[in-house]
Amino acid sequence: MDGLSAAAAIVSIVEIGGPVIKTLVEYGETVGTANKSRQRIIREIEMINSLGRAAEAYAQNLSTNPVPECFYRLWTDPGSPSMLYKGQLEIFRKELSEWQRTGRVKTVKAVVSRFKWPAKKSKMETAIESFGQYISEMNLAVTLQNADVSNAILRQGEQQLSFHQDVRHSDELEKMYVWMDAINCTTKYQTTLSQRQDETCTWLLGSNRYTSWCTSENPFLWLHGKAGTGKSVLISAVIENLLNTESNSMVAYFYCDFRTKRSTHAFEVIRSLLTQLLVGSKQDWLPSFQDLVKCKSNLEPPAVDLEILFQLLLKALSLHDNPVLVIDALDECNDYAKLTELLARLPNEASCRVFTTSRPLPHAQKTFRGLPTIDLHDMSAETQRDMELHVEKEADGMFRWAQYQLDRLSDCHTTTDVHEVLATFPSRLRQTYDGILSDINEKEFDGKVVKSALIWLVGALKPLSLRALAEAVTFDMQDRLLPGEDILDICRELVSYDETDDVVSLSHFSMKEYLFDEHLCVGAHSQYHLSSTIANNHLAKLYIDYIRTSQISQHHEIGGMPRSSVKTLQDYMENFGRDHLSRAAETEEPPH
Numbered sequence: 001m002d003g004l005s006a007a008a009a010i011v012s013i014v015e016i017g018g019p020v021i022k023t024l025v026e027y028g029e030t031v032g033t034a035n036k037s038r039q040r041i042i043r044e045i046e047m048i049n050s051l052g053r054a055a056e057a058y059a060q061n062l063s064t065n066p067v068p069e070c071f072y073r074l075w076t077d078p079g080s081p082s083m084l085y086k087g088q089l090e091i092f093r094k095e096l097s098e099w100q101r102t103g104r105v106k107t108v109k110a111v112v113s114r115f116k117w118p119a120k121k122s123k124m125e126t127a128i129e130s131f132g133q134y135i136s137e138m139n140l141a142v143t144l145q146n147a148d149v150s151n152a153i154l155r156q157g158e159q160q161l162s163f164h165q166d167v168r169h170s171d172e173l174e175k176m177y178v179w180m181d182a183i184n185c186t187t188k189y190q191t192t193l194s195q196r197q198d199e200t201c202t203w204l205l206g207s208n209r210y211t212s213w214c215t216s217e218n219p220f221l222w223l224h225g226k227a228g229t230g231k232s233v234l235i236s237a238v239i240e241n242l243l244n245t246e247s248n249s250m251v252a253y254f255y256c257d258f259r260t261k262r263s264t265h266a267f268e269v270i271r272s273l274l275t276q277l278l279v280g281s282k283q284d285w286l287p288s289f290q291d292l293v294k295c296k297s298n299l300e301p302p303a304v305d306l307e308i309l310f311q312l313l314l315k316a317l318s319l320h321d322n323p324v325l326v327i328d329a330l331d332e333c334n335d336y337a338k339l340t341e342l343l344a345r346l347p348n349e350a351s352c353r354v355f356t357t358s359r360p361l362p363h364a365q366k367t368f369r370g371l372p373t374i375d376l377h378d379m380s381a382e383t384q385r386d387m388e389l390h391v392e393k394e395a396d397g398m399f400r401w402a403q404y405q406l407d408r409l410s411d412c413h414t415t416t417d418v419h420e421v422l423a424t425f426p427s428r429l430r431q432t433y434d435g436i437l438s439d440i441n442e443k444e445f446d447g448k449v450v451k452s453a454l455i456w457l458v459g460a461l462k463p464l465s466l467r468a469l470a471e472a473v474t475f476d477m478q479d480r481l482l483p484g485e486d487i488l489d490i491c492r493e494l495v496s497y498d499e500t501d502d503v504v505s506l507s508h509f510s511m512k513e514y515l516f517d518e519h520l521c522v523g524a525h526s527q528y529h530l531s532s533t534i535a536n537n538h539l540a541k542l543y544i545d546y547i548r549t550s551q552i553s554q555h556h557e558i559g560g561m562p563r564s565s566v567k568t569l570q571d572y573m574e575n576f577g578r579d580h581l582s583r584a585a586e587t588e589e590p591p592h
Contacts, residue, residue: 001076003062009076010059013086014052016093017045023096044190048085055082172286179296182275183268187500188255193236201237209374210238214246218372219353220346224360225376227510231357235328238355242324252276253326256333258512259496259505260463264332266339270309271302273325277316285319310342314350323352330358332509340367347371433514436493437525446490451527452476453491454506454515459535461576463503471569476542540584543577 001009021042055075059067067076075082204210204223213221225231232255242251252273257263278285286293289312295303303309317323327343330336336358344367346354358364360375411417440446452473456464464472466484474481488497488504496507506512514520520529546569 001067001072002064003059003067004064006062006067006071006076007056007059010052010056010082013082013089014049014056016086016089017049020089020093020096021045023093045089052082176286176292176296177275177279180271180275180292180302182272183254183263185253185255185272188257189236189239189253192232192255193240196233196237201234204234204374205237205241207374209372213353213355213372216353220371221355221374222364222368222371223355223357223374223376224364227359227513228508229376231376232328235326235355235357239326242326246322246324249322249324250277250280250320251324251326252280254328256327256329258332258509259503261461264334266306266333266335266342267304267309269327269333269339270306270313270342273327274309274313274316277313277319277323281316281319283319285316288315306338306342310345317350317352325352325354327354327356329509330356330364331361336361337363337367340364344368344371430514430519433494433511434525437528440490440492441524447527448477449473449482449487449490450494453487453495454528454530455535455538457495457504457506458512458515458530458532459539459580460572461579462572463501463505465502465568466497466504468568468572469504472572475546475569536580537584540580543573543580546573546577
């Protein structure tokens, strides 16, 4: 395909986005519900349109020359991310057109009752997930083209390179990025940013410390606060602010997240930042990174040694005039002490800015001593302005607490119910979790389901799908197969379910801390107390039971259930059961 044909195909994608945005704006003026989801869809369509215009300009400049193969695969091939996005957008446009054709009624109530789907968050979220999954791939496409062939064309001949050399170079770069296998946090950033309410986080962006950091007077800034205080939302607002206001900066970011075990390793953090810096570079960096090239050529895996990766990171930072590194939740990294020590070295060893967040753990306080910090405890007035007045007063900055209390309020039917909930607001997150467990214990059998689910979510060696959790809990309880949706309902606010990735996890890092806290060993909720060892030993015991029942049932049943109904559990046990057993053997009390 030549450049002009490719440009026409890309224009057709961008042109669809305009009417969709227009209809969504009209919808927002008519119906107030789903407002946050609507705004997020508009923002993501605008982002993709921006990427499309950059790709169109690139293709136009190629004129009748054929587009590079990598460009074709990413932009104009029928199975490319952009064409798949176009198909999803077409479907969404038709649904919006149907609402536009029949849904213009006089009252908001009539709109909601007659045409429920536009006002339902789930429908909007489905569209967001469909569109958002393509942004990182399309963004990579633009970045890659800016890194090679497009430099010569889009920068108006500043570099006169051979066309075929550029194509080969582009393919080589793309293969290198695939080999590096770095975690992409784009979806995590978008998801977290969507939780930000309008007019919130502005206190941080306008603070003296942040302004000083932006001007590089103090290139390091550590924001810290207790679990649940909204640090991830704040850092997402920082990333958005940087991307929107600093076009000359190279922003690389990472989210450590205990729900995704792979993201809790320091080497994954450094490798991801390194890869982002390389992808975003307009220089030909391959000759300077021959160690990477050699490892790839020798079919070796990417480096995991922290010092080696750190030296590569320093070299990659030098490729940019104004690099910025943003890392969230250092404390959720298993080897966070090593990671904090590496980050603390950056102000002296590299020309870059670093913004990071964590809880104020002793090692971080010691390592970052003398560096600029923002303590959310000192900013309680500012964080309280980001919540409703009563929640501001009681939550003490705990957004997870606020979410639970708002859920309680939404279940009220009368004014008396509202007053009763307000009068019984617990003052701390621990009391909130106590209250949730007390409610669960009131139902005779729910506690067993919750305990089993929590053990699996704490001890599992890979993220669990909803089906996997359902089979695991069922096998643990030796009962009929529980639907995954029922388990989510029973566990309530203790767990969260990501429908996009089909992953169930603890609702928040503070939930894990609560379960591990020694205070839970005594009292009405002592059966829920956990540790990594307790959870692993329990799963090791289940693996032994799995082996025994598999042998006795002669391959027809497992734990009284047909094998065909627990295939996900089988896969987990066969891949990770021995790991649980070996870990249990290292503890003082192996399973029996």
